[in-house]
């Protein structure tokens with residue numbers, strides 16, 4: 013299929029700023045780097061060039077972190093061009109492993125009943141190595157496994173708890189595959205928080221699905237198109253409600269809000285840009301600090317570290333620090349560019365070395381934070397959370413889980429007067 | 430809607446310095462930037478005036494609209510002193526004489542004139558030994574010697590057999606390798622002992638970005654010599670270091686830094702009334718409204734993305750939605766011959782003595798709008814070798830007013 017026409021390499025002046033921001037370039041000798049992999053290759057392919065046969069492999073290390081795109085002073089959609097360039101270079105359909113990882117929602121549903129068995133295999137070193145070899149996964153990495161309960165089942169059964177008066181504005185919580193199939197924790201915390209604040213919350217899409225981000229990251233946006241088309245249909249009631257659609261994940265949010273339209277060219281998706289909003293941004297804009305303080309524990313004298321994921325940095329850096337400090341806490345911004353996890357990338361055998369090399373920066377900063385007494389880390393993506401936890405040993409939560417947690421984040425050694 | 434004292438649009442040298450200055454005055458300031466600006470390409474030395482004359486003599490000889498002339502010699506001196514303090518606090522001290530040019534060796538073996546330069550790039554003291562990295566794309570040590578005595582010994586480092594280290598690497602790639610633990614080990618092992626005699630080790634400017642202070646010190650300890658760097662081509666680690674230092678300092682002072690967002694300004698009879706920011710890939714959507722008493726436009730002219738060239742060769746400021754006087758045609762805009770002066774790169778707003786953009790009659794466009802860096806016109810940073818100095822003094826004045 014043909015990529016949407018608004019993607020253009022024409023604004024590129026070849027200044028190389030994008031390449032200086034790429035976290036993969038320093039660690040992978042063969043990696044083409046964003047300037048070549050994006051605008052330059054776009055022009056070559058547009059003019060009918062084919063590139064050499066091993067070109068696809070030279071683009072395969074891309075994390076889709078989009079830091080190149082954020083860095084470009086000229087608004088070139090570098091990462092979007094790279095995603096489509098990779099797609100255009102692919103000659104073979106995806107292998108079984110990639111077909112599974114391309115649909116994390118399905119994978120979660122498949123794994124849920126088999127959880128004890130999979131857990132047992134992965135817990136056994138020899139069996140794990142054998143299984144990892146067959147699957148093309150890294151044997152050294154913990155396998156993400158679905159956590160109970162199922163979010164939608166919980167939601168149907170839960171009791172609404174109000175603290176503030178009911179508000180008329182309806183809100184929809186976008187259920188990404190992480191919340192729907194792997195870890196309902198952040199979504200449960202978000203529903204409880206919003207209901208205490210007086211909102212009527214709906215979950216959408218009503219049935220499990222995937223926004224397509226996994227296929228985009230794997231360099232196959234063409235496979236994300238059908239998912240996005242189905243997604244627009246599934247979100248129709250949320251769109252019709254007129255209220256905001258709140259996202260808990262810094263990749264899924266802009267995938268639905270911006271990329272269905274801009275990257276995938278999906279009809280009817282343009283309206284989502286106005287409607288999809290990160291939960292923390294929503295709280296910072298629409299809820300006063302007084303209202304927040306009325307519904308969540310006071311955090312005075314507590315301290316938490318925050319990692320704005322690579323994708324959150326591209327949306328202006330996220331509002332989590334404002335929200336977390338509005339309830340009295342001290343927020344330390346970690347300043348990590350990219351953790352290197354990139355969804356399933358970090359689990360793939362051929363990418364695990366790069367993933368961990370990119371994570372060195374995170375490991376250094378987290379070690380420093382830990383030495384300074386940090387005990388809890390907040391970040392806006394579950395998979396990034398796994399990576400941060402792996403390299404630091406510190407518990408990692410979504411900012412909304414941090415807000416709602418019963419327990420302390422850890423003491424602030426220097427409480428402000 | 431978010432209320433602030435001041436909003437700085439642009440995150441290059443000018444925007445960062447202006448925001449730091451506003452924050453130092455105790456004001457609540459938010460910096461919004463679409464991209465990183467030109468700092469990743471900035472070679473490191475701060476060029477103030479290529480011709481080398483003292484500040485008073487230079488300012489007196491300039492045409493009336495030149496920003497140095499408009500803002501005055503005292504402001505430039507204060508700005509340079511401010512920059513020295515700022516960079517020292519941020520762990521990247523700039524040294525040199527505000528009144529006369531020093532120099533730094535270029536890859537072509539020339540001496541690049543500049544007023545302030547990072548300590549690591551200050552001219553070597555005593556006999557130097559040059560270092561050639563394997564497969565280095567951005568210069569040949571033998572050539573650099575021409576800027577010195579020409580007789581300096583060159584140490585050729587080699588990669589281990591079968592290793593990919595260095596193959597086709599530019600400065601940026603080297604610096605990021607040397608920032609890693611294996612990279613630091615690689616260079617420290619090779620430059621420990623067994624070096625020809627000399628007081629200074631001179632390398633290309635690749636000694637890390639994140640870890641440049643520690644690595645430089647470790648190399649001095651391991652080699653028992655002073656360690657210096659020569660200037661490179663873009664993309665340039667010293668620019669990345671400066672960016673890192675300024676971003677760190679801005680964050681420390683509480684500047685609310687927002688990357689990846691594009692701003693548009695809306696003006697009314699009383700001045701700029703609002704700043705709308707949208708995430709970059711969502712161009713055309715509604716975005717967030719910021720309200721501030723003052724706004725600094727530090728959007729970087731043509732190279733920084735603040736100005737774009739329209740089909741007919743006219744220039745458009747996307748942030749204010751205003752056309753700028755162009756050159757009539759694209760050809761003339763970019764110079765009719767390769768090395769002719771190109772009006773495109775000197776294009777920007779004329780300013781008044783408070784760094785406010787003014788119209789043709791000299792009246793401020795808006796009473797609360799200030800401009801800094803390449804967004805300001807009336808100078809040719811490349812030909813005059815004044816880009817860094819103008820960015821600095823305009824940011825210093827704008828940040829003092831906004």
Ligand SMILES: Cc1cc2nc3c(=O)[nH]c(=O)nc-3n(C[C@H](O)[C@H](O)[C@H](O)COP(=O)(O)OP(=O)(O)OC[C@H]3O[C@@H](n4cnc5c(N)ncnc54)[C@H](O)[C@@H]3O)c2cc1C
Pocket residue numbers: 084085438439440441442443444461462463464465466467468470471472473474475476477663690691692693727728729730732733734735747748801802803804810815816817818820
């Ligand atoms: C390649 C190169 C190397 C140079 N090297 C040196 C050197 O070694 N020494 C020296 O003294 N001078 C050097 N200069 C000259 C001088 O330093 C630059 O002119 C100066 O850095 C410009 O800074 P600036 O902040 O004005 O612009 P820029 O660095 O270009 O920054 C512009 C900023 O504005 C943002 N922006 C633009 N429009 C919008 C919008 N609507 N909304 C949000 N953000 C927006 C951009 O994304 C960017 O963050 C160099 C210039 C270039 C081009």
Ligand code: SF4
Pocket residue numbers: 023024025026027028029030031046047050051083084085086087088090
């Ligand atoms: S894509 Fe942007 S940052 Fe990269 S070379 Fe082109 S203009 Fe420069």
Ligand code: SF4
Pocket residue numbers: 033034035036037045046049073074075076077078079080081091094
């Ligand atoms: S998306 Fe990230 S990993 Fe891929 S080229 Fe851009 S900066 Fe590099």
